[in-house]
Amino acid sequence: MSTPDDPIGFGESDIAHGETLLEVDGLTKHFASDSGLLAGINLETDRFPPVSFGVDQVEAVDDVTFEIKKGETLGLVGESGCGKSTLGRTILRLLDPTDGTISFKGDDLADLSGEELRQKRSEIQMIFQDPQSSLDPRMKVGQIIEEPMGAHDMFDDEGREARAKELLEKVGLDPRHYNRHPHAFSGGQRQRINLARALSVDPDFVVCDEPVSALDVSIQAQVMNTMEELQEEFGLTYLFIAHDLSVIRHISDRVAVMYLGHIVELAEKEELFENPQHPYTNALLESIPVPDPRQSGVRGVLEGEVPSPQNPPSGCRFRTRCPRLIAPDEYEIGEEEWSHTRAFMRAVKRRTFEPMSAAEIRQEFFDGELPRGGAGEIIGEAIELIATDREGGTRDPDSDDDDVEENWEEATDLLLGRFAEQSICARERPAYDLESEHGSGTHFAACHLHR
Numbered sequence: 001m002s003t004p005d006d007p008i009g010f011g012e013s014d015i016a017h018g019e020t021l022l023e024v025d026g027l028t029k030h031f032a033s034d035s036g037l038l039a040g041i042n043l044e045t046d047r048f049p050p051v052s053f054g055v056d057q058v059e060a061v062d063d064v065t066f067e068i069k070k071g072e073t074l075g076l077v078g079e080s081g082c083g084k085s086t087l088g089r090t091i092l093r094l095l096d097p098t099d100g101t102i103s104f105k106g107d108d109l110a111d112l113s114g115e116e117l118r119q120k121r122s123e124i125q126m127i128f129q130d131p132q133s134s135l136d137p138r139m140k141v142g143q144i145i146e147e148p149m150g151a152h153d154m155f156d157d158e159g160r161e162a163r164a165k166e167l168l169e170k171v172g173l174d175p176r177h178y179n180r181h182p183h184a185f186s187g188g189q190r191q192r193i194n195l196a197r198a199l200s201v202d203p204d205f206v207v208c209d210e211p212v213s214a215l216d217v218s219i220q221a222q223v224m225n226t227m228e229e230l231q232e233e234f235g236l237t238y239l240f241i242a243h244d245l246s247v248i249r250h251i252s253d254r255v256a257v258m259y260l261g262h263i264v265e266l267a268e269k270e271e272l273f274e275n276p277q278h279p280y281t282n283a284l285l286e287s288i289p290v291p292d293p294r295q296s297g298v299r300g301v302l303e304g305e306v307p308s309p310q311n312p313p314s315g316c317r318f319r320t321r322c323p324r325l326i327a328p329d330e331y332e333i334g335e336e337e338w339s340h341t342r343a344f345m346r347a348v349k350r351r352t353f354e355p356m357s358a359a360e361i362r363q364e365f366f367d368g369e370l371p372r373g374g375a376g377e378i379i380g381e382a383i384e385l386i387a388t389d390r391e392g393g394t395r396d397p398d399s400d401d402d403d404v405e406e407n408w409e410e411a412t413d414l415l416l417g418r419f420a421e422q423s424i425c426a427r428e429r430p431a432y433d434l435e436s437e438h439g440s441g442t443h444f445a446a447c448h449l450h451r
């Protein structure tokens with residue numbers, strides 16, 4: 001690896017800057033949900049016997065496709081639990097993929113095992129969020145940085161020490177601190193030690209999993225600046241995972257937005273921030289904390305909970321929280337009428353309003369007038385189920401709470417079944433390549449608004 005011109009072996013790799021270094025295609029990672037004693041046992045009360053043995057799958061990463069070019073930083077952003085870490089770890093083959101390919105410099109990492117995989121591991125490295133726990137407190141900094149070189153039989157003792165000291169300097173630390181222990185360093189400095197360690201084996205590609213999330217904002221910027229300098233100097237390529245959009249905006253060239261195991265949008269940074277085309281990206285951008293302390297903490301908080309990755313929604317996985325859900329084609333329904341219908345459907349599902357008469361419901365949600373045609377008939381039926389004056393008369397005072405409960409559930413099922421589940425958003429998985437307004441790159445948006 002070392003040459004006379006390149007004494008410590010910071011060699012150039014054989015892929016030219018701007019060419020595809022990593023290509024992930026259809027990458028999928030499902031976990032068997034195996035927590036607890038009763039794992040895999042499903043209770044099905046309408047069957048006999050009422051239990052079945054099956055393994056529920058957690059669809060952490062599902063059919064993900066993208067590429068990363070040599071020398072670039074692809075930012076990967078999304079809420080906690082959306083599958084970012086699982087994607088990063090599967091690419092590195094710390095986890096076995098369920099399906100798909102991971103082409104790295106022409107080799108499919110998904111196919112490699114044993115010694116071949118071990119060899120490749122020097123070319124791809126990972127940095128984790130918590131610099132405290134990822135550094136062994138009993139080891140000295142020099143040993144920590146040299147460890148991966150030892151594992152890959154790189155250099156002799158002297159060569160490793162020379163390289164470790166040079167790397168300490170490159171990451172902005174004092175090489176004289178080679179013999180110190182990690183506890184003598186601050187959080188930001190410890191992350192720099194991690195960087196030096198990752199770079200010691202001269203990788204081409206580094207997966208950075210929330211590397212600055214645990215650091216103070218002022219330190220975050222410094223560490224990211226160092227990472228950018230190192231990227232430039234060593235021709236590094238980064239997959240940079242973060243939940244914080246300002247961090248992503250600082251460091252990325254392109255940005256991929258992930259939601260519940262899917263990539264929902266991917267574009268060059270400026271294009272993504274200035275011209276977002278997925279309602280989820282919009283919601284994320286709108287929930288950036290407001291710097292003005294007189295305003296409340298965050299704007300545009302996303303409605304509803306993230307569904308379970310064990311049973312994700314069909315079609316677009318964001319549709320159950322999406323403010324732009326598309327009306328089913330079969331109804332002739334105006335935009336405003338659809339917006340009323342959606343609000344009503346949501347309110348019935350969550351039972352967010354007090355019982356009232358049919359006329360009051362119509363007034364409250366539809367300005368007194370239901371949509372015409374089939375859509376209006378369905379809404380009328382749902383109102384009839386939950387109105388206090390249903391069936392043309394006053395509510396039976398003897399009807400128990402169970403009946404009321406059932407009626408609300410029936411109304412919810414009716415509305416969701418005839419509207420939400422009939423939408424193209426539920427029926428087809430979206431995938432559209434759009435023209436970018438900023439820059440020349442492609443803009444992928446997984447939203448049927450672009451059909």
Ligand SMILES: Nc1ncnc2c1ncn2[C@@H]1O[C@H](COP(=O)(O)OP(=O)(O)OP(=O)(O)O)[C@@H](O)[C@H]1O
Nearest residue numbers: 031033058060079080081082083084085086087309
């Ligand atoms: N080993 C595992 N077994 C079962 N489920 C898992 C496992 N690892 C992760 N998951 C599940 O996969 C989903 C994605 O998790 P992952 O950690 O990749 O998300 P993330 O976006 O990185 O979140 P965070 O930022 O909180 O780490 C979650 O629902 C998580 O509970």
